Amino acid sequence: MKIKKISFVFLAATIFSLVSALTVAHVYAQTFIYMSPAEIIVPSCEEFTVDVNVEGVVDLYAWEIWMCFDPALMECISVVEGPFLQLAGTTFHFEIIDDTAGTIKAFGVVVPAVSGVSGSGTLANVTFHCSGPGESILDMFHTTLLNGSAELIWECLGDANGDLAVNIVDMSLVAAAYGASDGDPRYDPNVDFDSNSFVDVTDVLTVALNYGKHCPGDLPFLSPINNVVSHSTINAHVTQTPETPVGGVWTPVPILELLAPWIAVALLGVAAITAGARRFLMRQ
Numbered sequence: 366m367k368i369k370k371i372s373f374v375f376l377a378a379t380i381f382s383l384v385s386a387l388t389v390a391h392v393y394a395q396t397f398i399y400m401s402p403a404e405i406i407v408p409s410c411e412e413f414t415v416d417v418n419v420e421g422v423v424d425l426y427a428w429e430i431w432m433c434f435d436p437a438l439m440e441c442i443s444v445v446e447g448p449f450l451q452l453a454g455t456t457f458h459f460e461i462i463d464d465t466a467g468t469i470k471a472f473g474v475v476v477p478a479v480s481g482v483s484g485s486g487t488l489a490n491v492t493f494h495c496s497g498p499g500e501s502i503l504d505m506f507h508t509t510l511l512n513g514s515a516e517l518i519w520e521c522l523g524d525a526n527g528d529l530a531v532n533i534v535d536m537s538l539v540a541a542a543y544g545a546s547d548g549d550p551r552y553d554p555n556v557d558f559d560s561n562s563f564v565d566v567t568d569v570l571t572v573a574l575n576y577g578k579h580c581p582g583d584l585p586f587l588s589p590i591n592n593v594v595s596h597s598t599i600n601a602h603v604t605q606t607p608e609t610p611v612g613g614v615w616t617p618v619p620i621l622e623l624l625a626p627w628i629a630v631a632l633l634g635v636a637a638i639t640a641g642a643r644r645f646l647m648r649q
């Protein structure tokens with residue numbers, strides 16, 4: 366009976382350990398897109414940069430991030446691609462900044478998409494110029510991470526201009542229509558390869574997966590499918606403080622305070638001369 370009790374305790378402890386280990390592994394296996402620093406405090410009229418990072422991603426071929434900010438408080442100066450995706454090879458990066466609406470739309474993709482990158486790193490560096498005191502959320506939305514899963518198809522996928530080749534021209538065309546939906550003047554059905562009435566990073570990745578191919582001749586082609594990486598996003602918060610006067614605050618200094626040491630020296634000199642003169646007269 367005692368042995369049975371010990372066995373039961375041992376079994377329970379083993380199960381608990383296994384569950385704990387699996388839970389921890391699950392936590393660390395989660396994928397995040399987050400901004401760093403998460404809390405930004407900056408004086409008015411200064412520039413600041415936020416890194417957009419990814420944590421714990423596997424086989425990343427392409428990313429897309431849309432962001433919004435308060436255009437009354439800041440403007441976006443630049444979006445520079447970070448080094449993480451470049452670990453997989455040559456990349457193509459594109460962004461649309463709208464400082465009137467306060468939005469950023471950006472993507473990065475490996476071209477040609479021959480291998481993905483795994484791990485953690487920086488996707489983009491976003492630089493803002495602060496224009497006045499106040500607070501704003503830097504809100505990421507429509508974030509997409511795509512891995513290398515693809516299915517074979519028997520059509521010339523990725524050729525937007527019909528010249529039977531998939532190259533930088535097609536990548537430029539899909540970039541020019543990037544972010545547009547059906548009805549938008551920039552929308553181009555020839556680059557909406559998945560016919561979902563929207564040109565986004567999935568269409569960009571379609572070009573990247575087939576980059577360099579010719580048709581007919583290089584069949585089959587590749588279509589992204591079931592390749593969305595589930596993830597969470599964590600936003601940042603900006604506090605823009607009132608401007609500090611250049612050179613500090615001027616305080617008037619009393620003139621007597623400045624001259625006091627010289628007045629003291631002069632008085633000592635006069636006293637010495639007077640004492641010397643008195644001594645001379647007494648000898649006479």
Ligand SMILES: [Ca+2]
Pocket residue numbers: 523524525526527528529530531532534535
């Ligand atoms: Ca083409």
Ligand SMILES: [Ca+2]
Pocket residue numbers: 556557558559560561562563564565567568
């Ligand atoms: Ca599409």
